[in-house]
Amino acid sequence: MNFKKKMFGWMDMLRFKKLVPNRRAEFDKAPATKIPDTYKVNSIAKILHPGNQKATLTGIATETSDTKTYTFSLERKMFFRAGQYVELTAEIDGAVVSRPYAISSSPYKALREKELSVTVKKAGFFSNWLFDNAKVGDEMIIGDPSGFFHYEAIKDEKTVVGIAGGSGITPFYSMAQAIKEGSEDFNLILIYGAKTEKDIAFKDRLDALASGKIKVVYVLSDEKNDKYEHGFITKEIIKKYAPEKYTVMACGPQAMYAFLDKELAAMGIGGKRVKKEANCVGVRDVKKAVYTLTVHIRDEVYTVKADNRETVLVAMERAGLRVPSKCRAGGCGFCHSKLVSGKFSIAGADKRRLADLKFGYIHPCCSYPDSDMELIVPAGLE
Ligand code: FES
Known part of the structure; x- marks a missing residue:
């Protein structure tokens, strides 16, 4: 037993002594080409999940009396499935405002030419702002392509x-x-x-x-x-x-x-x-009441007024809070926030996942306040 221990210890020493020369020999065998700055797998991952990126407005085309197409030059290539939407974010009067818009251009353009278009109907705060104020050269933020309104060969007919x-x-x-x-x-x-x-x-x-x-x-x-x-x-x-x-x-x-x-x-x-394809949740037709939302975002606590005809998400945005959203229709779960207290009504069907229901999360994008509320909300776009 003792002999074996000594024997292995001696072999370890030998391996240790050869460590440096062996490494040098391996280095010498390697080709003298520069290590790539990034690997292909990383660049593909970046295309598949581009995240938020800056986009410059390069064209505005009128389609009908109340519809325009906005074309953007992207910072990075983007892959999307035809039928998906992106979230467009702009700073309007000091507040950061976002809306999802369906992509009207082809996947090829975004992937090869870093160009993406959305077509917008003049309806609602953000769309009206785009119609009246957006001009070529403006910079906005475009988020990841999202949504399931696309062809799925595995379950759809030909x-x-x-x-x-x-x-x-x-x-x-x-x-x-x-x-x-x-x-x-x-x-x-x-x-x-x-x-x-x-x-x-x-x-x-x-x-x-x-x-x-x-x-x-x-x-x-x-x-x-x-x-x-x-x-x-x-x-x-x-x-x-x-x-x-x-x-x-x-x-x-x-x-x-x-x-x-x-x-x-x-x-x-x-x-x-x-x-x-789900539509964004709009205002509800009820008698006006104003409630107070207490909103926790990271270590900060905000007090926000909320019109009961508008969603909790809109109330937070109106107050200038940067909170997450994507579909604004209850489907993606991106806005989900922990309800501490308060009553609310959901617009349409309750699309929350079982885990959200079990642990007391709501989707502010499709929840109207029916009382004062307290929420813990994830931080949105920085
Ligand atoms: S933004 Fe998609 S569920 Fe609220």
Whole structure:
């Protein structure tokens, strides 16, 4: 036993003595090329998860009387799935304000040319500010691409019937470009509802894309014209253009969803065959009351006034607090905050995860205050 210990100790000494010459020999064998500043895997990770980045506004194009496309030059390449959205952040009157907007450009442009466009309908505080104030050369922040409103080959049919209302055409326009450039592979039958011919966004570009895997049908509600379908997007119109098997993807205003739900139910279509893009939560129609929010962010405590018609998130933003948000529709969970006390109502369905429910978290983006509240909120964009 003693002998063995001595023997191993001596061998360790020998290895130790050879450590430096062995390392030198390994160094000598290595090629005399510079170690890369970054490895490919890191640059791919950076493209997949670009995080917040500076973006310079390079173009503003009018699409319809109330819709404009804003094109940005990105700091870094970005990968996104056609149909996703990004969060746009700007400083407005000293407050940092963010809104999610659907991407209208193609994935190729963001990945190869560091260019990204969002198409915005003039409605709400941020969009109005963009319409009235944004100018070429302005710098804003663009966040990670997010959302699940994109084609999923593993569960979607090979043909998607895309139903768009108004500016809800935006993600489908990105999808049509992606199909054409080959970064998405499915058949898209796009049924696009607008009030009049003048309200059709991207018309010339959609017409140019419509061939092969892409078909576009326009449905005008307020104008009769032989070139287009007339009325709302009914089950008869869907049946007329859809093949036997298809997945429905819909993006548009809440009123369109309410109508579409009935039409699809009458056709026996629902469940996983239907995907709808959620709309940002707006104001609620109740008698005005003002409550006090006590907000803990890291080591700071803020007292904020909250109008009960607006969400808790809007109240915090109005007070200039930098708090996290992405979808503003209750779906992503990015804004989730711990409720210490107080009552609230949720806009629409409660989309919180089970863990959030169990541990007392709420989504301020879709919660209206019904009393004074106290919350612990994660810090937002620095
Ligand atoms: S911002 Fe997505 S859940 Fe609140």
